[in-house]
Structure formats: C-alpha cells, structure tokens
Amino acid sequence: MTVRAIRGDETAARVLDIAERFVQVRGFNGFSYADVAAELGVTKAALHYHFASKGDLGAALIDRYCARLAARLAALDAGCPAAVDRLHGYVGLYRGMLAEGRLCLCAMLAAEYHTLPGPMQAAVLRFFGQNEAWLESVLAGAAAEGSITLRGPARDAAVALVAGLEGAMLVARPFGDLARFEIAAASLVRSLTGDAFPGAALAGAAPARTQRP
Amino acid sequence: MTVRAIRGDETAARVLDIAERFVQVRGFNGFSYADVAAELGVTKAALHYHFASKGDLGAALIDRYCARLAARLAALDAGCPAAVDRLHGYVGLYRGMLAEGRLCLCAMLAAEYHTLPGPMQAAVLRFFGQNEAWLESVLAGAAAEGSITLRGPARDAAVALVAGLEGAMLVARPFGDLARFEIAAASLVRSLTGDAFPGAALAGAAPARTQRP
DNA sequence: GTCTATAACGAGATAGAC
C-alpha cells in the first residue's frame, strides 16, 4: 500500500491509461496486473514498482479522473457563457465516454463499492460530490437566466441528474445502443427545460443546440 | 457448463438466495463458490453438483430474478386499479431492494456485462426489455387516465425511467443514504406527473400519495 | 527502472468414495 506513484513519470501515466480503460469496461474486479502488463509490454513486477498494490493503482485512477473532470468542468465554465449550454456540455461528457464503450469510472466503482479498499471508497464519494456541487451552481444559474425551471432545490435537481445520467450509461451500454442513452438523457434535460420532445408535434420547434463529447 | 439445476430442489434454492445477495452487494466478480459454501455450511464441491459452473449459477440467478419480477408486476396489475399507482408501486420495488443495501441484480450485471458468459449477457438484456415493456403499457395507461403527461412515446419514457431508477440506486447506495434515492426517484416521477416538489412553495399543494416498499 | 523468480494464496473445476 506504499504510495510511490504520481510524479512526473510517463510510464505511470500509461499504466493509468490502460488500467482506466479496463476498469471502465470490465470493472475493478474484472482485470488484473497481468492484463495491464501484457498490454503495456512489461512484466507484472514492473507495475508493482509504480503502484505497490492494486488499491494504490485504483486510488490514483480516481484521483486523476477527478482532476481531469475538474479541468473539463472549468473548460465548460470558460467556454459556455450560458448556463444551459454548460448543462448540455456536461451531458456530452457522459455521451463521449459511452461512445467509447466505457462506463463512467466512478459509476463502475460505485457498483463494486463494497469490495473496494477504504481509500478508494472515499474517493468515489468525493467524485459524486464534485459533480453535484458543480451542477448545482450551473442549474441555479440556468434557472436565474430563465432557461430552465426548477421545481425544488438546485441541489436535488443536480443529484437526480447525475444519477439519471449514470443510469442511462449503465443500461445503454450492454445494448451497444447510444440511442438508449440519448432517450434517457433527453428526458432528463427536458424535465428541466420543458422543451418538447425532439421531433414531436406537441409544441413549437425547440432551438437546435450543438453539443459535442 | 452442464445444466443440472432448476428442479424441485430446496438446497439449490438456498444456494440461489445466498448467491443472489452476493451478486447484488459485491458483484458477480466479487464473490466465489467458497463464499457461498461457507455461508451455507457445505463444501465447494457440493455447490458444483447443483450448478456445474459459475456461469450456470449466474444464468439461473437471472432467470429466477426475472420470474420473481414477473410475479411482482402481475401483483401490481392485480392490486392497483389506477395505472399511476402501479407506477408508484414499481418505484417501491427498487426502494425496497436499496433499503436492504442491494443493487438491482441486473444493474450490477450490466456494469460487469463485458466479463459475463454469453447466456448471462442475453438474460440481462431480456430483463431490461421485460421491465420496459411492462412500464410502457403502464405509462400509456396512466396517460390515458390523465394522471401523467407524456411528452413523447411511452416506450421512451419507460426507457428513461428504468435507467433513472437504476442510476438512482447505483449512486445512492455508496452513500448509504436512502434519501438520495428518493430525491432522484421523486424527480423522475414528477417529470411525468408534473407534481410540484413536495413542500416547495411554487405551485398548489400536490396530493400526498402513499407508497411503500 | 525493470527484470527473473517465486512465494502464498484463492479461484473454478473434477474424480471418485460414501
């Protein structure tokens, strides 16, 4: 459980890249050091140099994942003047992962939560808190600008949206069907914006919004 | 991979009970025959008699889970005259599992999907189809009786609801906080019924509906 | 920083006695 990692090391970063994909696709209990070593072309022992235990590797995985999320949320803050566009950009983050056949790292770890070492469990909870805190302020901002309608506390809407998006990925992925995600995500966003269903003949045309992963 | 199980066997049923809880709490890759054998007080070899391989055990687990679901949905059909009450009853099925610290069996297996043997994968997909088909007709019925408003196809609303509820359980469980589930579930149902947020001072008082696990 | 070698253990699964 020694922490020898996280430093200006390029090999460690490649280990994290590979392990991250394994966790998002197969789960933390669904891959081994041998899998990572084979793909990286090194031995298992070499991996143990960078991450003494699998728990250390997992914790580093979550830390990096949270840091990357923070950067992406900051990019949305900087690039989207309207709060509602930040909201759509946020949905796009999830869509992009699913398009690669990946679950959200922490959604996977949430499923396996009770088998994880303590430090990983704590980090998973922090991840969701980080998401909800950011979303809460975005939703409050969107409500203030009049682009969405909140029927309760912004925090509650944030909690519901995170849960809904994670669930949409979870269920859509086995079907290999991105459209399933879109249906659920559109429904979630629509419950805030009140937009008509895309293509439905119920209300006026909704403004087409661009959104990329 | 021989199928020697599923018969009027009481031991097999106890094996399934124990294994089911392990899967819902720790995941299919998070427990072993040894775990089940220890809790049942038998040897691993005895388990292999009832379920030749772990994949056989897993497939039997899903089959029984789907059968039990069908019975519960039928009970809702029989016990709830109003479609909207069947909807609330359905939400209660999820709440009850989470209250026991369990994830939906097939939500867990959806996360681990890419590590599962083929027969289990197919069974997982059937489970979600079964849920969505039942919900679709309930939602269509509720729309017809005027207790909910659909902004698109009933099938889409069903897909979104299943995904949302599974996600609500997934995220709420690590926090050990049933209230997190309630927040997300209430938001999902509210997006159909249009009810005001409970206790919010935004619209007229919403009718208090009783809902039990 | 990466290697070989191996320890120490647990996994899923099988054979054959009772």
Add this chain to the structure above:
DNA sequence: GTCTATCTCGTTATAGAC
C-alpha cells in the same frame, strides 16, 4: 446428494539481481 482430495490455473505481492 454430499463428501474428501486434488488439479490447474490465475491472482496479488515480494525478494533480490541487473
């Protein structure tokens, strides 16, 4: 139907050479 005994393999992890 359940047992003992065993097999084989994969797992995490460590020791020590290079």
